[in-house]
Amino acid sequence: MLDLKKANNLNVISIAMVMVLSAFLSIYFSPKPAKGNSKPAIELEKNIPQQFGDWKVDQYVSPITVPADLQSKLDELYSEVLSRTYINSQGQRVMLSIAYGRNQGGESTQVHRPEICYRAQGFTVGKQYADILKTQSVDIPVQRLMSSMGERLEPITYWILLGEHLVKSGLDRKIWQVKYGFQRKMPDGLLLRVSTIGADREAAYQIQDQFVNEMLNSLSPDYKKVIIGSRSDE
Helix, strand or coil, rough: CCHHHEEECCCCCCCCHHHHHHHHHHHHCCCCCCHHHHHHCCCHHHHCCEECEEEEEECCCCCCCCHHHHHHHHHHCCCCCEEEEEEEECCCCCEEEEEEEECCCCHHHHHHHHHHHHHHHCECCCCCEEEEECCCCCEEEEEEEEEEEECCEEEEEEEEEEEEECCCHHHHHHHHHHHHHHCEECCEEEEEEECCHHHHHHHHHHHHHHHHHCCCCCCCHHHHHHHHHCCCCC
């Protein structure tokens, strides 16, 4: 009987030790805000010019209104969202959307990824593929895809910035999330999307790439880092 009591006491002590250790590890490895979270307001509306190169905001075209439930989720997850349509002297239009969030250590960016966001608005989304968008500053790893609704065909290009790093894929994003987790940091993040209307994908992507290059060239070096990061080569 004495041995049984000792065994029970040891079990209680073991369970208590496990609970204390679990609590300690939970606190110790709890992500802390990354340096990016101490940034002043990103102010997309102020810092992304309404006119640059051959492009200016088309005041006569309004962005597509997203469903109320999706908009509510976006408002909850992102600190700032910018949506504009630009037009050039040839009458070509590019739709720009930028979503910035201060805490992107989890799955938040998935909500605004075009393949999810567009489906939520009733679009059909085709197969996507990875590509490189070349700029004067850096080669940006992007995703290309085609969405459609009735006769509307919309080729899309987007990229994701996590902390200071441009991520190449969903797996790459998860790897960086784990790395930030081990550093006990919660990275900020940004998703930038450009799209056009038309069936010719290659022509659309050329216009989009031109637009992105002219936009980036219009930004200050410091603000350019907000959009494309500063450690994309790692």
